[in-house]
Amino acid sequence: MHAALALSAQPSWLQLTPDPRGGEPAQPQRRPWYSAANSAPTAEVGAERVDDEADWIRRAQAGDREAFSRLVDAHREVAYRTAYWILRDADDALDVTQEAFLRAYRSLNRFAGRSSFRTWLRRIATNAALDRRQRRLREPELPETLQVADDSPGAAERLAREETRALVREAIDELPPASRAAVVLRDVHGLSYAEIAETLRIPKGTVMSRIHKGRQILRRKLADVLGPRAEVLQRARQEEVGP
Amino acid sequence: MSDAELSGFLDGELSPEEEEQIRARLALDAGAPRALSEFEALQELVQDVVPLPDAAAWAQFDAELDRELDATAQPYASRGIPVWGRVLLAASVLLGAVGLARWLGGEPRIVLAGARLPDVPRIYEAPQWTPGEPRPLPPLGGLLDGPLELSPAQVAALSSHGLVQVPHTGTSVRQLYAESSDDLPPLATADTSLLVCGAVASRLSLELEERIVRPGVRDVIDLLTRELAKLARDARGLATRRAARSAQEYVGVLAALEELPGHLPRSANARVRAEVAQIRAGVGPARSPVLSAIVGREVVVDYARLRDRGLYTHEPRLDGHTRAMRWVSTVGLPLDPDDPQATRVACMLVLALSRGQLADGRYGFAALARLEAALEVLYGQPDAVTPFEVLEALRRVLSQQSMAPSALTDSVVARVAAVARELTPPPTLGEAASGELPGVHLLGRLRSLEGQALARLSPARLPSRARSSALDLLGVLADPVAGRRLRSVISAEGADGDDPQAYDAALASLREEARPWWDPSRPVPTRACLEQGRLWTVSAMLRRRGLAPVAALNDVWYRDRLLLAAYAGLNAPPPAPKDLQPIEGRGPVPVLEPLPELHARLAFSAARLREVGEQLLGRGSPSVAALDQLARLEGALSTASQDALADRPVPASTLTALERYVPTVLALAPYDVRSVEDLGSGSGGVLHRGVVGLERLVMIGVDPATRRLRVAAGAALVPSEWWAPRPQAEADPDVRLPEWPTHRIPGSD
Numbered sequence: 001m002h003a004a005l006a007l008s009a010q011p012s013w014l015q016l017t018p019d020p021r022g023g024e025p026a027q028p029q030r031r032p033w034y035s036a037a038n039s040a041p042t043a044e045v046g047a048e049r050v051d052d053e054a055d056w057i058r059r060a061q062a063g064d065r066e067a068f069s070r071l072v073d074a075h076r077e078v079a080y081r082t083a084y085w086i087l088r089d090a091d092d093a094l095d096v097t098q099e100a101f102l103r104a105y106r107s108l109n110r111f112a113g114r115s116s117f118r119t120w121l122r123r124i125a126t127n128a129a130l131d132r133r134q135r136r137l138r139e140p141e142l143p144e145t146l147q148v149a150d151d152s153p154g155a156a157e158r159l160a161r162e163e164t165r166a167l168v169r170e171a172i173d174e175l176p177p178a179s180r181a182a183v184v185l186r187d188v189h190g191l192s193y194a195e196i197a198e199t200l201r202i203p204k205g206t207v208m209s210r211i212h213k214g215r216q217i218l219r220r221k222l223a224d225v226l227g228p229r230a231e232v233l234q235r236a237r238q239e240e241v242g243p
Numbered sequence: 244m245s246d247a248e249l250s251g252f253l254d255g256e257l258s259p260e261e262e263e264q265i266r267a268r269l270a271l272d273a274g275a276p277r278a279l280s281e282f283e284a285l286q287e288l289v290q291d292v293v294p295l296p297d298a299a300a301w302a303q304f305d306a307e308l309d310r311e312l313d314a315t316a317q318p319y320a321s322r323g324i325p326v327w328g329r330v331l332l333a334a335s336v337l338l339g340a341v342g343l344a345r346w347l348g349g350e351p352r353i354v355l356a357g358a359r360l361p362d363v364p365r366i367y368e369a370p371q372w373t374p375g376e377p378r379p380l381p382p383l384g385g386l387l388d389g390p391l392e393l394s395p396a397q398v399a400a401l402s403s404h405g406l407v408q409v410p411h412t413g414t415s416v417r418q419l420y421a422e423s424s425d426d427l428p429p430l431a432t433a434d435t436s437l438l439v440c441g442a443v444a445s446r447l448s449l450e451l452e453e454r455i456v457r458p459g460v461r462d463v464i465d466l467l468t469r470e471l472a473k474l475a476r477d478a479r480g481l482a483t484r485r486a487a488r489s490a491q492e493y494v495g496v497l498a499a500l501e502e503l504p505g506h507l508p509r510s511a512n513a514r515v516r517a518e519v520a521q522i523r524a525g526v527g528p529a530r531s532p533v534l535s536a537i538v539g540r541e542v543v544v545d546y547a548r549l550r551d552r553g554l555y556t557h558e559p560r561l562d563g564h565t566r567a568m569r570w571v572s573t574v575g576l577p578l579d580p581d582d583p584q585a586t587r588v589a590c591m592l593v594l595a596l597s598r599g600q601l602a603d604g605r606y607g608f609a610a611l612a613r614l615e616a617a618l619e620v621l622y623g624q625p626d627a628v629t630p631f632e633v634l635e636a637l638r639r640v641l642s643q644q645s646m647a648p649s650a651l652t653d654s655v656v657a658r659v660a661a662v663a664r665e666l667t668p669p670p671t672l673g674e675a676a677s678g679e680l681p682g683v684h685l686l687g688r689l690r691s692l693e694g695q696a697l698a699r700l701s702p703a704r705l706p707s708r709a710r711s712s713a714l715d716l717l718g719v720l721a722d723p724v725a726g727r728r729l730r731s732v733i734s735a736e737g738a739d740g741d742d743p744q745a746y747d748a749a750l751a752s753l754r755e756e757a758r759p760w761w762d763p764s765r766p767v768p769t770r771a772c773l774e775q776g777r778l779w780t781v782s783a784m785l786r787r788r789g790l791a792p793v794a795a796l797n798d799v800w801y802r803d804r805l806l807l808a809a810y811a812g813l814n815a816p817p818p819a820p821k822d823l824q825p826i827e828g829r830g831p832v833p834v835l836e837p838l839p840e841l842h843a844r845l846a847f848s849a850a851r852l853r854e855v856g857e858q859l860l861g862r863g864s865p866s867v868a869a870l871d872q873l874a875r876l877e878g879a880l881s882t883a884s885q886d887a888l889a890d891r892p893v894p895a896s897t898l899t900a901l902e903r904y905v906p907t908v909l910a911l912a913p914y915d916v917r918s919v920e921d922l923g924s925g926s927g928g929v930l931h932r933g934v935v936g937l938e939r940l941v942m943i944g945v946d947p948a949t950r951r952l953r954v955a956a957g958a959a960l961v962p963s964e965w966w967a968p969r970p971q972a973e974a975d976p977d978v979r980l981p982e983w984p985t986h987r988i989p990g991s992d
Contacts, residue, residue: 065312072308077295084293091479091649094296098308098481105312161291168288186254187289193256208256212247218285229284234276 057117061108068108072101075118079125081189086129096132100125119195164225171221179214186211246278253282307481313510443849443873447856447866449561451617454860457501457564459614460571463596463685464503466607467494470595478591478648486587487648489537490595493576493588496522496533497685500567511536521546522566531574538577538585548573568686575682578628580660583653589683590651590659593633597646608634611686617859618686628663628683636662846877 053074059067079100084093103124104111111120172180185196186207193211197204219226251257252265269275296304471494474487488511495507495515500522507515514532521529527547534542549569576589596607611630636659637646651659663683853870860867 068312069305069309072305076301076304080296081293089479090294090296094300094304094481095479095484098304098311101308102311164288165292165294168292172289172292183289187286188293193251193254208247208251211254212250215250215282215285216246218289219281222285222288225288226281226284229287230277230280233283234280 053117054113057108057111057113060105061111068105071104071117075121076101078118078189079121082122082125083129083132085184085188086126087133092132093129096125096128099128099132103128115198116195119198122189167225168218168222171218174221175214175217179210179217182207182210183214183218246282249275249279250282253279253286303481307485310485311510443866443869444852446869447852450860450864450866451856452561452564454864455617456568456614457561459610459617460497460564460567460686461501461503462601462610463607463614464494464498464501466599466601466610467592467595468498468503470599470607471591474591474595474648480649482584482587483591483648483651486584486591486651487595489588490576490591492533492536493592497567497571500563500570502563522549522570525549534574537588538582544574571685575628575684578633578660578663578682580657583656583660586660587651587656589633590637590656591648592683592685593630593637594646594648594651596630597634614686628666630683630685632663632666633659633683635666636660846874846881849874849877 053071056067056070056074060071076097079097080093083096083100084090087093087096100121104121107124111117172184175183181200182196185191185199186193191199193204193207196207196211200207202210248257248261248265252262257265269279468491471487471491475484475491478484478487491507492511492515495511496518498504499515499519511533514536518531518533521531521544525547528543528545531542531544534544549566576592577585578589579586596611599607601607601610608630615629615631639662640655640658641650849870853867853874856864856867856870862868
């Protein structure tokens with residue numbers, strides 16, 4: 001088992017960082033615990049990534065649209081997740097994501113690199129989402145989207161998934177605020193512990209404990225949902241590793 | 244190994260050494276893998292709380308963002324003035340504007356429905372006769388001097404139709420008027436009647452435009468501007484918001500032409516400015532910046548068609564408005580089931596109309612309905628899909644659901660487009676003309692068969708939006724019986740909206756039905772035709788008989804009426820001038836509109852329009868009052884002409900009517916016609932545009948010697964008139980006029 005684990009050579013941070021040249025978008029992807037990918041990125045590769053992004057930013061600041069497009073590709077999902085979490089609506093989140101990138105584009109010359117681009121963008125997306133939510137509160141909301149009966153294939157599965165989402169969302173909402181913030185930043189927004197620490201202005205160790213505390217609570221609350229899934233995951237892992 | 248460490252391990256946040264330790268323990272501790280799987284499953288669940296867009300949605304996102312970025316200033320573009328500088332600048336501009344407004348003492352130029360009534364000068368400033376006090380009849384001057392000899396044919400024509408030639412030129416009539424402008428003879432001329440009727444019709448058009456159409460359009464624009472801005476900002480979905488922005492551009496063109504403030508996306512300003520510039524310049528076929536952006540491909544519009552035409556459209560106050568109306572009635576928004584993106588723009592326009600309210604609480608569609616009522620009187624029913632059809636289609640497609648912008652998915656939009664087209668009555672003008680997109684027109688294009696007849700009579704020289712404002716045509720348009728009659732024929736023919744030939748087929752059917760009427764020996768029963776909505780019959784019949792100068796008939800409707808009368812009054816048709824269609828056949832074929840019929844027709848139309856005008860404008864309307872007077876006057880003239888033809892003693896009421904004729908004409912004529920003198924002077928305004936000179940007169944006059952009525956046709960009825968180069972003849976009073984034959988009106992001795 002361990003030998004197999006060691007064969008996985010892809011560094012984990014590559015899974016966290018999207019391919020900015022048009023590959024799959026950023027995903028705070030689950031990394032297999034058994035993968036060597038869980039080891040920290042090497043300084044060399046990490047430096048290359050940072051250098052790439054810094055280069056895109058510089059070029060985008062000079063008016064290079066292609067470079068800005070790469071930044072968009074790299075971070076659009078982060079912005080989307082941020083917006084969605086505040087607005088709880090996919091269309092709105094997509095709109096706000098667009099708005100966030102537009103704001104970022106207009107303000108790019110003011111980005112000095114004191115924080116990471118992702119952190120800066122998240123802040124913009126958060127503000128844009130809060131603006132949107134505030135406007136919704138001030139003005140009557142437009143009528144809801146159609147509730148058309150869905151009889152397409154896979155409708156039952158989609159419905160079940162949506163119910164699970166609601167359940168999880170409810171459980172998250174009931175977490176203590178400190179733990180909730182940490183868990184959401186980690187698992188929903190995909191921030192690293194260091195980024196969470198920077199965002200919440202708390203030590204990294206506190207981040208870890210808050211995340212753990214939150215997960216423990218969620219684990220208890222969602223035991224019924226988690227059990228079967230954990231079994232599936234465990235079985236899959238055993239099959240993959242072999243007897 | 245604690246759960247906290249497992250959690251950190253899962254997140255890849257442990258040091259390499261710690262990770263190695265965890266891995267080792269995972270192999271030894273039987274319960275650890277299970278716990279890790281639970282954390283892993285939990286992480287999946289929490290991540291999945293945010294449903295990510297699929298690849299298609301991201302692709303659309305990328306495309307939309309690209310478009311937005313294209314329209315967004317570059318990062319360094321706005322660095323020229325710092326923020327504090329911009330604040331200062333904005334404040335100074337604002338203060339300057341406020342100060343300037345106060346200095347000018349003017350109120351903001353805001354025009355809302357009913358807030359400012361149109362200025363209608365002169366109609367009631369003209370002198371009126373005092374009823375019951377017959378004025379002493381002045382001599383008719385040289386008009387009826389000398390013996391009038393009539394040929395037998397002319398006598399026959401006179402007895403049939405009440406026309407005869409008189410041997411005097413329009414110059415003498417003008418002199419007559421000039422010499423005694425305060426004491427005019429009771430002389431009624433048929434062409435003056437026609438022209439005054441046209442003028443009153445134009446007056447009605449003007450009043451409807453100023454009091455209903457323009458304020459209504461401005462209200463609708465204002466409403467659309469507000470609502471579309473909301474939709475562009477708040478509507479869910481990128482495609483929806485983009486469609487709202489496109490609709491903003493379309494409305495922005497209208498707002499700019501009407502000189503209303505608009506709220507446009509910055510990226511749209513340049514396009515709208517370019518569009519407006521092309522409209523104002525009437526540049527001919529050119530690429531439309533706004534439509535091309537909406538449709539996503541090159542769209543060419545013939546901007547020459549948007550130039551001002553016609554009579555009251557030259558009114559400076561309406562300059563921008565008439566251009567806006569031409570734009571909105573010529574250029575529609577796409578309605579194509581195969582192009583949901585472009586079609587969504589029209590849907591957003593309709594949604595905005597259905598959501599927004601005016602200051603008085605009316606919804607957009609209520610305002611639009613009132614507008615359409617006026618427009619139908621002016622221009623007939625719209626021959627295009629209007630927002631009403633789209634609204635109905637939306638209701639059907641989204642039955643039992645709310646009409647949310649986000650409901651406008653591609654499939655919904657495509658269905659709406661298809662249903663809206665099904666709901667739209669068959670177009671009578673065929674599909675869009677060159678450079679014109681088939682689609683939704685905010686106020687519609689011409690739809691009615693009546694309007695079709697009208698358009699065919701005078702396709703290129705019409706006031707405003709290719710529609711005539713001739714009073715009798717408007718009378719027919721306003722006549723629901725006539726409209727139903729024509730539409731029922733179209734319907735019976737199974738005319739299909741997609742078939743441009745359908746109208747022609749229906750028209751052929753109507754012609755067949757009217758075949759018995761084509762008997763050349765039979766006079767044209769004009770009034771009967773009009774009463775049955777058979778205006779086209781008159782036209783078609785006259786053409787078929789080869790007696791009408793078709794080209795001229797299409798050009799100047801009034802003149803041709805007179806020409807018809809002229810031909811009828813002659814034993815032989817005149818030689819065909821170059822610009823007229825050759826007239827075949829010779830001999831006495833008295834085809835004309837009898838004078839009593841002519842006046843009766845005008846009375847009928849005036850009365851019909853008065854009813855409609857009263858419904859729309861109220862009794863206090865100057866136009867309605869003018870139409871009321873006109874209807875009475877024309878009715879009296881019809882009676883008078885009958886009396887004259889029958890050589891019956893003139894009743895006092897007829898004499899009174901005739902005495903009132905000239906002052907009534909003066910009163911009814913629009914403000915840029917100062918007197919009847921202007922008719923032939925070349926300096927006249929509206930009326931003069933429709934007249935080719937006083938030489939063509941059909942008159943009812945009172946012979947001062949006998950105090951009996953005379954009916955006379957003017958000098959233009961002489962064939963040689965056509966040989967004279969008319970412009971010079973009109974411009975130079977000393978030009979030698981042809982020798983006129985002399986005739987005598989029976990009973991003038």
